[in-house]
Each structure stands twice: as C-alpha cells, then as structure tokens.
Amino acid sequence: MNSRVxxxxxxxxxxxxxxxxxxxxxxxxxxGVKAITDISFDIRKGEIRAIIGPNGAGKTSMLNVIxxxxxxxxxxxxxxxxTRRAMKPHHAVRQGIARTFQNVALFKGMSTLxxxxxxxAVKMRRNLFWQMLWHGPALAExxxxxxxxxxxxxxxEIQHIRRTPVGKLPYGLQKRVELGRALAMxxxxxxxxxxxxxxxxxxxxxxxxxxxxxxxQRGTTIALIEHDMGVVMDLSDRVVVLDYGKKIADGVPxxxxxxxxxxxxxxGVAH
Amino acid sequence: MTATTSAADSGLDTFPKYLLLNAARFAGRPAxxxxxxxIWQSWTWSRQLDEVRRLALGLRALGLQAGxxxxxxxxxRPRLYWTLTAAQSLGAVPVPIYGDAVxxxxxxxxxxxxxxFAVVQDQEQVDKILGTLDRIPSxxxxxxxxxxxxxxxxxxxxxxxxxxxxxxxxxxxxDPGVAKxxxxxxxxxxxxxxxxxxxxxxxxGRSKGVMIRSxxxxxxxxxxxxxxxxxxxxxxxxxxxxxxxxxxxxxxxxGCVSGFCVNCxxxxxxxxxxxxxxxxxxxxxxPRVFESLLTSVTIRMEDAGRLKRWIYKRWIGVAGKYxxxxxxxxPVPLLARLDYxxxxxxxxxxxxxxxxxxxxxxxxTAGEAIGQDLFSFFRSLxxxxxQLYGQTEAFLYVTCQxxxxxxxxxxxxxxxxxxxxxxxxxxxxxxxxxxxAGYFRQDETTAETVTEDGYVKTxxxxxxxxxxxxxxxxxxxxVGRLRSGALFxxxxxxxxxxxFPNIKEAVAFGDGRDFVGVxxxxxxxxxxxxxxxxxxxxxxxxxxxxxxxxxxxxxxxVDETNRRLSRxxxxxGAQISRFLILHKELDADDGELTRTQKVRRAxxxxxxxxxxxxxxxxxxxxxxxxxxxxEDGRKGRIRATVKITDARIHAPAExxxxx
Numbered sequence: 057m058n059s060r061v062x063x064x065x066x067x068x069x070x071x072x073x074x075x076x077x078x079x080x081x082x083x084x085x086x087x088g089v090k091a092i093t094d095i096s097f098d099i100r101k102g103e104i105r106a107i108i109g110p111n112g113a114g115k116t117s118m119l120n121v122i123x124x125x126x127x128x129x130x131x132x133x134x135x136x137x138x139t140r141r142a143m144k145p146h147h148a149v150r151q152g153i154a155r156t157f158q159n160v161a162l163f164k165g166m167s168t169l170x171x172x173x174x175x176x177a178v179k180m181r182r183n184l185f186w187q188m189l190w191h192g193p194a195l196a197e198x199x200x201x202x203x204x205x206x207x208x209x210x211x212x213e214i215q216h217i218r219r220t221p222v223g224k225l226p227y228g229l230q231k232r233v234e235l236g237r238a239l240a241m242x243x244x245x246x247x248x249x250x251x252x253x254x255x256x257x258x259x260x261x262x263x264x265x266x267x268x269x270x271x272x273q274r275g276t277t278i279a280l281i282e283h284d285m286g287v288v289m290d291l292s293d294r295v296v297v298l299d300y301g302k303k304i305a306d307g308v309p310x311x312x313x314x315x316x317x318x319x320x321x322x323x324g325v326a327h
Numbered sequence: 328m329t330a331t332t333s334a335a336d337s338g339l340d341t342f343p344k345y346l347l348l349n350a351a352r353f354a355g356r357p358a359x360x361x362x363x364x365x366i367w368q369s370w371t372w373s374r375q376l377d378e379v380r381r382l383a384l385g386l387r388a389l390g391l392q393a394g395x396x397x398x399x400x401x402x403x404r405p406r407l408y409w410t411l412t413a414a415q416s417l418g419a420v421p422v423p424i425y426g427d428a429v430x431x432x433x434x435x436x437x438x439x440x441x442x443x444f445a446v447v448q449d450q451e452q453v454d455k456i457l458g459t460l461d462r463i464p465s466x467x468x469x470x471x472x473x474x475x476x477x478x479x480x481x482x483x484x485x486x487x488x489x490x491x492x493x494x495x496x497x498x499x500x501x502d503p504g505v506a507k508x509x510x511x512x513x514x515x516x517x518x519x520x521x522x523x524x525x526x527x528x529x530x531x532g533r534s535k536g537v538m539i540r541s542x543x544x545x546x547x548x549x550x551x552x553x554x555x556x557x558x559x560x561x562x563x564x565x566x567x568x569x570x571x572x573x574x575x576x577x578x579x580x581x582g583c584v585s586g587f588c589v590n591c592x593x594x595x596x597x598x599x600x601x602x603x604x605x606x607x608x609x610x611x612x613x614p615r616v617f618e619s620l621l622t623s624v625t626i627r628m629e630d631a632g633r634l635k636r637w638i639y640k641r642w643i644g645v646a647g648k649y650x651x652x653x654x655x656x657x658p659v660p661l662l663a664r665l666d667y668x669x670x671x672x673x674x675x676x677x678x679x680x681x682x683x684x685x686x687x688x689x690x691x692t693a694g695e696a697i698g699q700d701l702f703s704f705f706r707s708l709x710x711x712x713x714q715l716y717g718q719t720e721a722f723l724y725v726t727c728q729x730x731x732x733x734x735x736x737x738x739x740x741x742x743x744x745x746x747x748x749x750x751x752x753x754x755x756x757x758x759x760x761x762x763x764a765g766y767f768r769q770d771e772t773t774a775e776t777v778t779e780d781g782y783v784k785t786x787x788x789x790x791x792x793x794x795x796x797x798x799x800x801x802x803x804x805x806v807g808r809l810r811s812g813a814l815f816x817x818x819x820x821x822x823x824x825x826x827f828p829n830i831k832e833a834v835a836f837g838d839g840r841d842f843v844g845v846x847x848x849x850x851x852x853x854x855x856x857x858x859x860x861x862x863x864x865x866x867x868x869x870x871x872x873x874x875x876x877x878x879x880x881x882x883x884x885v886d887e888t889n890r891r892l893s894r895x896x897x898x899x900g901a902q903i904s905r906f907l908i909l910h911k912e913l914d915a916d917d918g919e920l921t922r923t924q925k926v927r928r929a930x931x932x933x934x935x936x937x938x939x940x941x942x943x944x945x946x947x948x949x950x951x952x953x954x955x956x957x958e959d960g961r962k963g964r965i966r967a968t969v970k971i972t973d974a975r976i977h978a979p980a981e982x983x984x985x986x
Contacts, residue, residue, distance in 0.1 A: 203364065206364035206366075207364065209364075209365065210364055211475075213594065215362075215365070215593045215594050215596070215597050216593075216594060216596035216597045216600065218365065219600075269475070269476060272476075272478065273475065273476075273478060
C-alpha cells in the first residue's frame with residue numbers, strides 16, 4: 057500500500073497546471089436530438105472534476121463521449137497529449153480510462169474477488185493457453201494480480217464480502233465493488249457515473265470518503281457525474297454545469313454555487 | 328498448578344519476562360497472526376521479541392519513561408498488543424481504551440489517566456485525540472499504525488509506527504549493548520509495579536481506572552491457564568474489545584504465560600469467517616453470540632431439504648439426550664453411544680466446522696444469564712462450554728466452572744486461589760490473586776470498594792447453592808429483605824417467572840413487606856396463540872388477561888416458580904404469595920419500561936399504588952383506572968377490575984442432591 061500512497065500536496069502542486077484531458081467544442085446528436093452542443097472543458101491531473109446538471113442535461117452522454125462509447129459529430133478530445141475525434145472504448149481502457157455505471161454493471165453470479173479480478177484482465181499478459189494451464193508464468197502473474205486486488209479490497213474495506221456472490225450484496229456494497237473493479241485497472245482517469253445514486257445517507261458518506269481517498273492516496277484523477285449537489289460541492293475541485301446539452305458554468309464550487317444561470321437551471325426558470 | 332507456582336517463584340512476575348522466556352523456549356512457534364490482504368501473516372515468538380524490542384527502544388527515544396502511562400486505542404491488531412509489552416518492558420503502564428468511545432469520553436479517560444503517549448490504530452482515533460488536545464495537557468506524542476488518510480497531517484505530535492520502530496532499530500544498530508541493557512531492565516523489573524490500567528466501561532457513572540499489579544496479573548493468568556490446561560499449542564481468536572478486561576486477560580495475559588497463539592481477525596465484519604479458518608481451541612463469547620449462532624443454524628435448517636431436516640432433527644434429539652452425559656463422562660448405554668457417534672459424523676462435526684468450533688477444547692460464556700436450552704444445545708454437540716463470573720477489579724476470574732460440573736444456572740465455584748464470601752447483606756465479596764491495586768486517582772472510591780480485611784465488594788448479590796456453585800441473583804442494591812428477614816431478590820424471581828413463554832413481564836414487590844407480591848404481563852403472542860387453538864375469542868390484551876382460563880394457566884406457572892424457589896435454601900423464604908395479571912401491557916411510551924425494555928420498578932410501584940395496596944390488604948379484586956398514551960401521543964383511560972390470586976407456598980425442599 058505504501059508504494060501507492062502519493063503525497064497529496066505534491067499532486068496538487070504538479071497537477072495545478074498539467075492538463076490530463078481537454079474536451080474541445082464537442083457536439084453530439086442522435087438524429088435530430090441534440091444531446092451535447094459545442095462543449096469545451098478540461099480535466100487537470102490529480103483533481104476531482106464534477107459534471108452536474110438537471111435531468112437530461114447531457115451528463116451521461118458527455119461521459120460516454122469521454123470514454124469513447126459515443127463518437128461526437130463535431131469537436132475533438134485531447135487525452136494525455138494525443139488528439140483524436142473518436143476513441144474506441146477499448147482504446148480508452150488501454151490508455152487508462154476506467155468507469156463505473158449509473159446502474160451497477162457487475163457479474164452478479166461471481167464473487168467480489170472475481171469481479172475485481174476481472175478488472176485486471178486488461179493488465180494480463182499471458183494468453184489464454186497459459187492461463188488455462190495455470191502454471192509457471194501464468195501462476196506468477198495471477199499471484200501478482202491477486203496481490204493488487206487484495207490491496208483494493210483492503211482499501212475499500214470489503215474483506216468480509218470477498219467470497220460473497222455480488223448479486224447477494226446490498227446496493228451500496230455493489231457500488232463499492234464496482235468502484236473496486238474500476239480501480240483494478242489502475243486508471244489515470246476514473247469516470248464515475250452517479251456514484252451515490254440510490255444510496256442512503258450513511259452509504260453516501262462512506263462513498264464520499266472512498267472517492268476522496270482514491271483521489272488523495274492513489275493520486276487518481278476523477279471525473280464524476282452526480283445529482284446530489286451537496287455531495288458534489290464538498291467533493292470536487294472544479295465543477296462544470298450542463299443544461300440542455302450546453303455548458304452554462306465552469307469553475308470552483310463556490311463560484312458555481314452563486315452563478316445565476318446555475319440557480320435558474322436547478323430551480324427551473326422557463327427557457 | 329505446581330508448575331505455575333514454581334514459575335512465579337522463579338522470578339517470572341511480569342509479562343515482558345515471559346516474552347523473553349517464550350522467545351527462548353518457543354522461538355519458532357507462532358505467537359501472533361493477523362489476516363491482512365487476505366492472507367494470515369504470522370509472527371513467531373522470536374520475531375515478536377524483535378518487534379517489541381525495536382518498538383520499546385523507539386518509544387523510549389520519543390521520551391516514554393518508567394512510570395508513564397501510555398494509551399493503546401483501536402481494534403485487535405498485533406502492533407497494539409506489542410505496544411502493551413513494549414510499554415511494560417520500560418516500566419510504563421499501558422492503558423487500553425475502547426476504540427469506539429466518542430471523543431469526549433476518550434478525552435476524559437486520556438486526561439484522567441494522565442497519559443503521555445497514545446498508540447492508536449488509525450486516522451479515526453488520531454482525529455478524536457487531535458480534536459480534544461487542549462483537554463489532554465499531559466500528552467507528548469501520538470503513534471499511529473495505519474497511515475491511511477493521514478498523508479497530509481503535519482502535526483508535531485504525530486509519529487508513524489514504522490518510524491518509531493526505525494528509531495529503535497537505529498539505536499540497536501549503533502550500539503549492540505542497547506539490546507542487552509533493555510533485557511536487563513526487564514529482568515530487574517519488580518512484580519509490584521502496575522502492569523496495566525483497565526478503565527471500566529462506565530455503565531454506572533464515569534469510568535474508573537483499575538490498576539493491576541504485574542505479580543497479581545501473572546499469578547491469576549497462570550492459575551487459570553493451568554486450570555484449563557492451556558499451552559503453546561492452543562489458538563485463540565482475539566475479537567473482543569482490546570480495552571475490555573476479558574480480552575486483556577484471556578488473550579494477552581494467558582497468551583504470555585502459556586505461549587499460545589493470538590489470532591487477530593481481518594476486520595470486525597470478518598470475525599465469523601476468520602473463526603472458521605482459525606478454529607480456535609479456547610473461545611469466549613457472551614450469550615448473545617451463541618444465541619445468534621443457534622438462530623442462524625435454525626433458520627438455515629428450515630430452508631434445507633426434507634431428508635436433511637429429518638437427519639438434523641433426529642440426531643440433534645440424540646445429542647440433547649446423551650450429548651452432555653458423554654461430554655461429562657457420565658455412564659451412557661452402548662447403543663446410545665453408537666447412535667451419538669453416527670450423529671457426530673452426520674451432524675455434530677459438520678455443524679461445529681461451519682461455526683468454526685471444531686477444535687474448541689474450552690469455551691466460556693459470561694456477562695448475562697444464559698438460557699438452559701441454548702447452553703445445552705452447544706454442550707450436547709460436544710463443545711465444552713462453561714460459565715465464569717468475573718469483573719475488572721478481579722482481573723477477570725472470580726468463579727469458573729470445572730469441566731465435570733457445568734450448569735446453566737450457576738457460574739461455578741471460586742476460581743483457583745480465589746476466596747469468596749457472602750456478606751450479611753447478601754453481597755458477593757472476593758479476594759483473588761489478580762485482585763486490583765486500587766482505582767487510579769480515586770482513593771476514596773477504592774476505600775469504598777475494598778473492605779477493611781481486604782475483600783473486594785462486587786456489588787452483586789448471590790449465594791452458594793447446594794453443590795457449592797455460586798449463583799448471581801441481582802445487583803446488590805436491588806436486593807432487599809422481607810419483614811421475616813428472608814432475602815428478597817426481585818430480579819431472580821422475575822427471571823424465573825419470565826422463563827415461561829406465557830409470561831412476558833414480571834414485577835416483584837416485597838422489600839420491607841410481609842410477603843412477595845407480583846404483577847404479571849402475559850405474552851400476547853404466546854397466550855393469544857393458545858387462545859386461538861382453544862377457540863377462545865378475545866378482542867384485546869385486557870380481555871385476554873382477564874380470562875379465567877388464562878388466570879389458571881398463569882397460576883400454574885407461579886406455582887412452578889415457587890416450587891423452584893423452594894429448592895434454593897437462600898430463596899425459599901421469598902416465594903410468591905399473591906399475584907395479579909395487569910390489565911395493560913407495560914409500555915415504554917407510558918414510562919413503565921426503559922427504552923431498552925427494562926422495568927422501571929419504582930415508577931410502576933407509584934403508578935399502580937392502588938393495586939399494590941390490594942395485593943397486601945387481602946382483597947380478591949380491585950377496580951382501577953389507568954391513563955395510557957397511544958402511539959400517536961393521544962391519551963386515554965382504561966378501566967378494569969383486576970383479580971388478585973393467592974399462590975401456594977412450598978415447603979423448603981430437602982437439599983437437592985442431584986444438583
């Protein structure tokens with residue numbers, strides 16, 4: 057664990073200027089429906105970046121553009137210095153983008169351990185033949201990955217459900233396992249789609265703490281979508297606000313909170 | 328026993344001395360295990376000595392001195408156990424504190440104990456201490472085990488556990504003589520020094536710091552380890568709070584003197600799983616743990632297939648009949664033995680395996696009364712479950728049961744080398760090897776607790792039954808006397824009554840009166856069920872409670888209760904003379920029960936004064952009107968004529984030899 061503990065002060069300093077991702081003038085439409093219109097923003101290394109907005113504002117679409125699930129009609133995305141218009145999901149993964157989903161997407165019949173192990177698949181080098189043989193280099197590799205997974209289990213405090221099939225777990229714990237699987241990829245950018253959706257207060261508090269810890273201790277850059285304004289304002293370093301597919305504000309939480317356009321959007325002023 | 332006496336004579340009167348001895352005699356055997364990252368990590372005794380040595384020297388370099396108090400706060404972790412020995416090796420006194428104490432309570436204890444250092448598990452504890460720092464002027468340093476979340480803390484008082492051990496290591500590397508000097512310090516230490524200070528949980532007022540001397544602690548632990556034949560091959564799972572005397576005694580103290588392996592679970596939630604993996608040989612759990620184990624087994628059996636259910640029912644029946652007799656070595660017919668052996672193969676062993684109790688040689692339960700059925704269930708599976716009675720001031724054991732004389736309703740005869748007497752007032756008092764040296768900074772309270780001739784007052788009322796085992800009946804302050812002088816223990820009578828499923832609540836009166844009178848509540852579910860089966864219609868609790876047939880059933884229970892009381896010479900004088908079934912259920916909303924469902928005796932007595940008068944003036948019935956509060960807060964009145972019934976008093980039985 058120690059090797060992974062990064063000094064947050066150092067992260068904050070080095071990350072202050074360094075750009076991890078830049079979204080430039082992206083537009084996305086489905087047929088005649090404009091989901092995202094000409095949106096630009098950036099994500100800096102080491103920060104927690106929130107994307108918020110009322111229902112249907114285009115938040116999840118934005119996330120899907122970032123991880124390559126949707127290809128935008130206009131605009132481009134710069135990630136780690138490389139510019140591309142379209143990014144395939146598996147490219148995104150190889151480049152270090154991991155995500156969780158609004159509705160938990162785990163293998164319900166598999167244990168917590170196996171689900172998180174699945175997150176390591178992208179890191180495995182041995183081919184299927186060796187892995188089936190379960191010998192020599194494949195075994196050594198498995199042990200190495202298992203060690204990494206155990207660190208995550210320890211980090212997320214889910215030792216007690218290591219062997220439990222995920223389908224049997226309460227919702228809040230399933231969300232935590234999903235976060236674990238995303239962490240297993242050791243992403244440089246972690247996308248969280250409504251990590252608190254459907255949680256009670258206590259589960260939200262726990263999840264907030266884990267998100268902060270992931271950011272601070274593992275030094276992972278996080279972009280998250282969230283409905284719960286209170287949570288967002290407490291967690292994030294910077295917030296971008298979408299409404300009807302357009303960006304209406306971008307900045308530190310306090311500035312965004314007092315922005316009139318944001319207040320109007322959340323209170324539902326007629327457009 | 329002889330072996331341990333000689334051990335004490337040979338100068339082994341502190342736990343660090345045992346650490347040196349164990350590192351020599353059990354060098355390669357496991358002293359401690361902790362499940363971390365999914366794997367059981369172990370430390371042998373020689374490695375444990377090395378860990379403790381580096382820690383002790385590091386702590387001394389930080390400024391810890393002989394006579395200082397050092398707090399140990401957190402879950403069961405090897406590093407916290409090592410801190411106990413490391414502190415003791417320097418002549419400092421470890422003060423384990425409950426990790427779940429809120430910041431305010433913790434600050435009180437830290438300040439009261441004048442701790443100079445605190446070794447804590449994690450950020451949670453660090454935050455609590457830093458938040459109340461201004462209240463703990465004596466504190467000079469905080470050492471934390473888990474660095475998680477503490478990365479950006481830059482407090483001058485904070486040190487990581489590793490950094491302290493590294494300091495120690497640097498000192499050892501610089502001068503090889505340091506190790507020898509440290510060991511000499513241990514060998515020259517006196518057994519009269521305080522070994523540990525355990526704060527009571529503080530259910531009655533502020534916590535008190537109970538000081539235990541080294542020699543007493545070692546002597547007590549050696550006595551009970553010998554009593555239960557504990558040695559270096561035993562295994563325990565340390566899952567109860569570190570600050571509780573039970574954990575400190577059973578795991579730390581007994582572990583030091585006998586050299587057994589202490590296993591620390593991965594986390595609080597994994598205890599059941601870890602128990603299965605470790606399969607301890609010595610096990611302690613309060614009754615409620617056994618109860619929840621039994622419940623989970625019962626529920627899972629109900630979901631099983633028909634064949635499995637039949638097998639379970641058939642052989643659990645066999646176990647119930649012969650299991651305890653076989654365990655205690657009493658004569659059992661050969662065929663029954665064979666049947667039991669078959670059951671052992673089919674049910675008992677697999678069940679014990681699932682519960683993690685396969686290897687248990689000795690198991691104890693204590694803390695509250697355990698039901699006979701529950702107790703017998705585990706014993707009939709071949710688990711040597713026994714009872715003990717103890718308290719922090721005794722350094723745990725006051726009484727404990729011998730393998731051959733185990734019963735659910737008593738706590739056993741005096742533990743080895745313990746003297747017990749029952750005072751005039753019926754209070755249990757003891758003198759024991761582990762007896763405490765006093766409360767820290769509370770000489771007055773100490774004087775109130777210890778009698779002039781050196782006995783410790785437990786505050787519990789009890790008596791010895793015919794077989795010489797102690798029975799605890801109530802808190803001493805609740806026990807009174809009838810006018811005849813007979814002992815009146817309300818809770819004992821009430822518990823005996825509540826043993827019947829039909830009786831939900833009972834309130835006994837009698838202190839300073841001519842005889843015992845009792846208010847009863849029937850159990851609406853149990854009695855209602857019976858009424859349904861017998862086609863007795865009723866609309867409310869009041870109606871059912873007033874039914875003559877119900878009254879007859881309850882009278883039978885009261886009679887049986889009196890019969891049981893009559894068998895106890897100490898209790899026979901306070902049998903129930905008259906009782907009534909209350910016309911309403913006692914309810915926390917009306918202030919009659921506490922929120923934890925305990926009867927508020929004085930309040931009930933005041934509220935139902937007319938009924939108490941009727942109990943004692945001989946009337947056969949009484950009309951009462953009572954105000955009740957409904958759940959929505961509205962108030963109403965219920966009126967009823969309550970019938971008062973006389974009960975038969977049984978002659979005190981001849982000494983029951985079977986018991």
